[in-house]
Structure formats: structure tokens, C-alpha cells
Amino acid sequence: MDSLPYADVDSSLRALAGRAEGFGRFSVGGLRGPVYYVTTLADDGPGSLREGCRKKEPLWIVFEVSGTINLSSYLNVSSYKTIDGRGHRIKFTGKGLRLKECEHIIICNLEFEGGRGHDVDGIQIKPNSKHIWIDRCTLSDYDDGLIDITRQSTDITISRCHFSNHDKTMLIGADPSHIGDRCIRVTIHHCFFDGTRQRHPRVRFGKVHLYNNYTRNWAIYAVCASVESQIYSQCNIYEAGQKKKTFEYYMEKAADRAEVKSGLIRSEGDLFLGGAEAITFKGEGIFHPSEYYPSWTMEPAANCLHSILQICAGWQSVQRPADNMVIP
Structure with a gap:
């Protein structure tokens, strides 16, 4: 491939801030705060991730340990936090992260596997959260979703993530009664949906830009547009x-409307392999990403794309960069 996004975000510790492509591009995470060092795999207590995430001030959170953090309950992340797994290998199990009424969150280079319990997602984003970037995470085998974005959470980018061994992968928009979800805007790019069954994603109400993702061997459908959603699928594989049906359309009725409606999907430059079948719309009534951001790094959907995404999506063995920023 000629180019991939984010070639220089590992040049220094805080180079991630404000660098997401797409709707989450304004997220700065803990840019203006000190570095917080996680020194224990304990679920709570001094030096734990939970202790850092509950602090109100901006923090750039890094790890001094590798291993599994067994969460006994959702780990709530407060505003202006970066959870930066570069340099170590951290896996969450038991429960997941919850982004609730927060803003400016960056989550990078972490693993999520084996979340148990009713309504347990790997990363749950609700309600009213915004300016979020999830990058280079590996997610599998949770009892509910891997990433769910609902209840008026918006301006979110999910990039370079690997999803596997799961059913309901990603839900965007809670249900037809939550008409406030019309504000939702999400970009998903350079992700690898690896044999997950459905919801890559399933969308209600929101606007979603998909580009340069690789989705294979789904068991129900690849992408679903439900009530009033608009999905722009661009140069994906x-x-x-x-199962051959790539795009599904579910009819639902918004709480403040009389008629039943599905959503719309526009496909541009997508590559359909293995007999994948797609019914799409030419673009009437569907947003174009350029209405919201000026540029994004995208390659044609070709064989080299799915080869490189299998290597570059998900947790990566990269060094933690040096921090060259002085906090006044």
C-alpha cells in the first residue's frame, strides 16, 4: 500500500492527541495532564488503572506492568484521559470500560477478552459522551457487544481494531425510542472484523463512515442500516x-414518527468477494464525509489491503514512546 494513516503517532508519547481521522478527530485525551503510571494489575487501589480513571484532572495513563486486569465491575473513565497500552500488553476480562457522560478520551493498544454478565460490553459508550478515539485494540468474546455507542454519544473514531469470536459486534444507536441518537456520528476505518457474526456495525439514526475495513465470514450480515441511519461504505473489503448478504436493512419506527423506516447504505469502491451480495443506494439522502471533515487516508480496496489489515489491526508490540512534552 502507498500509505497508511497515523505513520507518526508513535514518534512521541502524546503525538496521538488530536490526530484521529474522521469524526473523532478533535479528541485530545489527557494531552494537558501529567503521566499517570499504572503499577499494578489489581482492579482498584493505589497505582491501579481504576484509580487513575476516576481522577477528575487530565491524565495520560501508561502501564509499567503487563498482564490481565480482571474487572469486577465496569471501569468508568472520566473526561480528558488517554489509556495508552503501548510498551506493554494489557488484557481486560470480566467486565469492560464504560465511557459515561465524558469527553476527550483516547484508548490505544489494549486487549479485551471474556467479558461476562448481562449488558456487558468491551467498551460501552453511553450516554452523552463525545470526542473519543479507540485505536489498535483487540476485542473478542463478550456477553453483549464489543463496542456499543448509544444514548447521544457522538464524534467517535474507531481505527485499526481487530474483532473476533463474537456475535453482536458493534451497535450504534440504542433502540427506536431513543430519537436523540440522531446526533450520533462515527468513523470506523482500517478495522478487521474476523468471522464475527453480525453488527459490523448495526446502526440506528446515526451517520457512519466506513472505509478501508476488512470484514470476512460473517454469519448473518456484515452491515445493517436500521431506522433513519445513513452509512457511507467506502473502499472496504x-x-x-x-452467508452472502452483505448489507441488511431492518425496518423500525422512530418514537416520534408514524411510518416505519430502515436506513440507507451507499457503497463506493467496495470490493465484494466470495459471492458477497450487496443492495445499496446511489446516495440520495445519504451524507458525504466531506461535509464534516476535509480528508482521510484511504487506499483502493485491493488484495494488499486485507493482507496488511490482518497484521496491523489490533494490539501491536510497539515500544512506548518518550514523553517530550513539559507540563507547565
Whole structure:
């Protein structure tokens, strides 16, 4: 490939801040705060991730340990935090992260596997959260979703993530009664949906830009547009296994409308392999990403794309960069 996004975000510790492509591009995380060092894999207490995430001031959180953090309850993340897993290998299990009424969050280079319990997601974003970037995370095997974005949470980018061994992968928009979800805007790019069954994503109400993702061997559908949603699918690779239907349209009725409606999907430059079948719309009534951001790093959907995404999506063995920023 000629170019990939984020070539220089590992040049220094805080180079991630404000560098997301797409709707989450304004997220600065803990840019203006000190570095917080996680020194224990304990669920709570001194030096724990939970202790850092509950602090109200901006923090750039890094790890001095590797291993598994078994969460006994959702770990709530407060505003202006970066959870930066570069340099170590941290896996969450038991429960997940909850981004609730917060803003400016960056989550980078972490693993999520084996979340148990009713309504337990790997990363749950609700309500009223915004300016969020999730990058280079590996997620699998939770009892509910891997990433769910609902209840008026918006301006979010999910990039370079690997999803596997899961059913309901990503829900965007809670249900037809939550009409406030019309504000939702999400960009998903350079992600690898690896044999997950459905919801790559499933969208209600919101606007979603998908580009340069690789989705293969789904079991129900790849992408679903439900009530009033608008999905712009651009230069993705959809490789079918036994199930051939790439795009699904579910009819639902918004709480403040009389008529039942599905959403709309526009496909531009997508590559359909393995007999993948797609019914799309030419673009009437569908947003264009350029209405919201000026540029994004995108390659044509070609064989080299799915080869490189299998390597570059998900947790990466990269060094933690040096911090060259002086906090006054």
C-alpha cells in the first residue's frame, strides 16, 4: 500500500492527541495532564488503572506492568484521559470500560477478552459522551457487544481494531425510542472484523463512515442500516463465507414518527468477494464525509489491503514512546 494513516503517532508519547481521522478527530485525551503510571494489575487501589480513571484532572495513563486486569465491575473513565497500552500488553476480562457522560478520551493498544454478565460490553459508550478515539485494540468474546455507542454519544473514531469470536459486534444507536441518537456520528476505518457474526456495525439514526475495513465470514450480515441511519461504505473489503448478504436493512419506527423506516447504505469502491451480495443506494439522502471533515487516508480496496489489515489491526508490540512534552 502507498500509505497508511497515523505513520507518526508513535514518534512521541502524546503525538496521538488530536490526530484521529474522521469524526473523532478533535479528541485530545489527557494531552494537558501529567503521566499517570499504572503499577499494578489489581482492579482498584493505589497505582491501579481504576484509580487513575476516576481522577477528575487530565491524565495520560501508561502501564509499567503487563498482564490481565480482571474487572469486577465496569471501569468508568472520566473526561480528558488517554489509556495508552503501548510498551506493554494489557488484557481486560470480566467486565469492560464504560465511557459515561465524558469527553476527550483516547484508548490505544489494549486487549479485551471474556467479558461476562448481562449488558456487558468491551467498551460501552453511553450516554452523552463525545470526542473519543479507540485505536489498535483487540476485542473478542463478550456477553453483549464489543463496542456499543448509544444514548447521544457522538464524534467517535474507531481505527485499526481487530474483532473476533463474537456475535453482536458493534451497535450504534440504542433502540427506536431513543430519537436523540440522531446526533450520533462515527468513523470506523482500517478495522478487521474476523468471522464475527453480525453488527459490523448495526446502526440506528446515526451517520457512519466506513472505509478501508476488512470484514470476512460473517454469519448473518456484515452491515445493517436500521431506522433513519445513513452509512457511507467506502473502499472496504467484504468477503463472504456461507452467508452472502452483505448489507441488511431492518425496518423500525422512530418514537416520534408514524411510518416505519430502515436506513440507507451507499457503497463506493467496495470490493465484494466470495459471492458477497450487496443492495445499496446511489446516495440520495445519504451524507458525504466531506461535509464534516476535509480528508482521510484511504487506499483502493485491493488484495494488499486485507493482507496488511490482518497484521496491523489490533494490539501491536510497539515500544512506548518518550514523553517530550513539559507540563507547565
